[in-house]
Amino acid sequence: MLTSSETPIIAAIVLIASGILGWGFYRARPFGKLGILAWLQSLVLMTPWLLFFGLFAAGIYINIVGILFLVVASAGLYIFLGRKLRDAGQDAILKQRATDRLAAQTASEGDKDSSVVVSELQLAPTPIPEADLSLIRGIFGIDTFFATETIPYQEGVVFKGNLRGEPEAVHNRLTKTLQERLDDKYRLFLVEDTDSKPVMIVLPSRTDPQRTQLAQKAFAVILLIATIATSLEVGGILQNFDLFSNPERFAETLPIALGLLVILISHEVGHWLLARRHQVKLSWPFFLPAVQIGSFGAITRFESLVPSRNALFDIALAGPAFGGITSLLLLVIGLLLSHPGSLFQLPNQFFQGSILVGSLARVVLGSALQSPLVNIHPLVIVGWLGLVITALNLMPAGQLDGGRIVQAIYGRKTAGRTTFATIVLLAIVSLGNPLAMYWAIVILFLQRDLERPSLNEISEPDDARAALCLLALFLMIATLLPLTPALAGRLGIGS
Numbered sequence: 001m002l003t004s005s006e007t008p009i010i011a012a013i014v015l016i017a018s019g020i021l022g023w024g025f026y027r028a029r030p031f032g033k034l035g036i037l038a039w040l041q042s043l044v045l046m047t048p049w050l051l052f053f054g055l056f057a058a059g060i061y062i063n064i065v066g067i068l069f070l071v072v073a074s075a076g077l078y079i080f081l082g083r084k085l086r087d088a089g090q091d092a093i094l095k096q097r098a099t100d101r102l103a104a105q106t107a108s109e110g111d112k113d114s115s116v117v118v119s120e121l122q123l124a125p126t127p128i129p130e131a132d133l134s135l136i137r138g139i140f141g142i143d144t145f146f147a148t149e150t151i152p153y154q155e156g157v158v159f160k161g162n163l164r165g166e167p168e169a170v171h172n173r174l175t176k177t178l179q180e181r182l183d184d185k186y187r188l189f190l191v192e193d194t195d196s197k198p199v200m201i202v203l204p205s206r207t208d209p210q211r212t213q214l215a216q217k218a219f220a221v222i223l224l225i226a227t228i229a230t231s232l233e234v235g236g237i238l239q240n241f242d243l244f245s246n247p248e249r250f251a252e253t254l255p256i257a258l259g260l261l262v263i264l265i266s267h268e269v270g271h272w273l274l275a276r277r278h279q280v281k282l283s284w285p286f287f288l289p290a291v292q293i294g295s296f297g298a299i300t301r302f303e304s305l306v307p308s309r310n311a312l313f314d315i316a317l318a319g320p321a322f323g324g325i326t327s328l329l330l331l332v333i334g335l336l337l338s339h340p341g342s343l344f345q346l347p348n349q350f351f352q353g354s355i356l357v358g359s360l361a362r363v364v365l366g367s368a369l370q371s372p373l374v375n376i377h378p379l380v381i382v383g384w385l386g387l388v389i390t391a392l393n394l395m396p397a398g399q400l401d402g403g404r405i406v407q408a409i410y411g412r413k414t415a416g417r418t419t420f421a422t423i424v425l426l427a428i429v430s431l432g433n434p435l436a437m438y439w440a441i442v443i444l445f446l447q448r449d450l451e452r453p454s455l456n457e458i459s460e461p462d463d464a465r466a467a468l469c470l471l472a473l474f475l476m477i478a479t480l481l482p483l484t485p486a487l488a489g490r491l492g493i494g495s
Contacts, residue, residue: 355481
């Protein structure tokens with residue numbers, strides 16, 4: 001039975017969701033089959049969120065098995081629709097290519113060689129030497145990128161024209177040719193201009209991201225030491241003593257501190273392994289010490305250009321995946337090892353602080369959660385803190401892992417919007433939670449800027465990566481969103 005306070009919430013959710021979907025359908029119709037398929041993909045992505053949070057607002061809880069079923073089913077349908085969309089899009093591309101070839105043949109009837117068309121372009125003065133510019137122009141052709149206009153841009157140039165082929169294959173081919181002619185002197189970007197048309201941008205390699213300086217490395221070491229100290233302090237606080245006032249109890253803080261450090265290191269190892277796979281250089285991690293939970297994770301910069309949005313996604317997701325799986329394993333193992341007489345006795349309200357943690361605890365501990373104090377193993381604390389750290393870094397904002405993931409899957413425009421929305425939401429939540437204010441400040445002053453465009457910014461990640469993005473964001477919210485007292489009572493969490 002719905003209460004009077006729940007009814008307006010449900011009505012608002014239904015109204016907002018219907019409005020978003022209706023507006024999306026209205027905008028998709030003019031694009032025919034391609035537009036409708038893209039709209040259906042958006043609908044599939046939203047369905048698990050609408051079902052879960054709509055039912056949650058109504059006081060109906062879907063357990064972990066149901067959540068995973070929703071996400072897996074949604075991902076499968078999303079991939080199926082993606083294949084249909086690509087098939088339909090391929091037909092449209094073939095028709096467009098035929099039209100482009102016909103137009104190019106008509107335009108070049110008076111020329112015996114298509115390269116003459118490129119060589120006769122009127123060029124404005126550019127920062128790139130004429131000899132280099134001539135070699136760069138020579139890499140383009142009618143079967144790759146038919147350049148029609150050259151425009152100075154920052155320290156390089158923009159080539160406007162027509163893309164003739166699959167973006168990734170064309171970019172790889174042109175990049176290889178550019179390196180053969182000018183070694184490592186220039187970088188070739190394939191991006192969209194303001195009219196959503198592909199353009200090639202050539203910039204000198206000296207504009208690449210800067211390497212970490214010695215002073216920055218020293219600062220990273222200082223932050224690491226501070227993070228070790230705050231992790232040890234948290235280990236003491238959780239056992240009701242202050243380590244700095246009782247240094248003789250140092251050994252008692254080690255298990256929790258070491259557990260937190262293992263999670264933090266596994267997170268960074270995940271980033272490093274995938275960065276190495278994609279031949280991307282990363283800076284040293286700048287850990288963020290926090291007395292509340294030991295650490296808020298680390299800030300890691302790219303020290304080289306990212307080759308593609310696929311690479312950006314893989315590197316960004318690898319850290320939370322490694323850290324999150326480690327945290328989840330420690331949490332589950334800790335729950336399984338919990339028994340009467342365990343080291344920690346926590347109020348049952350502790351398990352109401354997270355939908356994910358509360359659900360797992362209910363499955364493993366059962367009726368024990370109805371006791372005022374619940375006996376738990378220390379690994380439960382470590383795993384829960386690790387999940388919180390992972391979830392905070394998955395917020396879809398700026399250069400956080402979540403922001404990079406959204407930028408890779410949905411593009412820079414959407415990533416900019418989610419960054420703004422995240423900061424606003426954190427500012428609102430901070431009225432009752434100082435931790436949210438801290439993160440709003442960190443994002444606003446340190447992490448709000450998006451990552452640089454990838455070398456190939458046009459080729460979109462595949463549907464499997466998009467589904468993983470959905471799962472990561474879903475688990476982030478399920479970790480940070482608390483259970484309401486009424487719903488916790490229905491689940492048997494609390495008296």
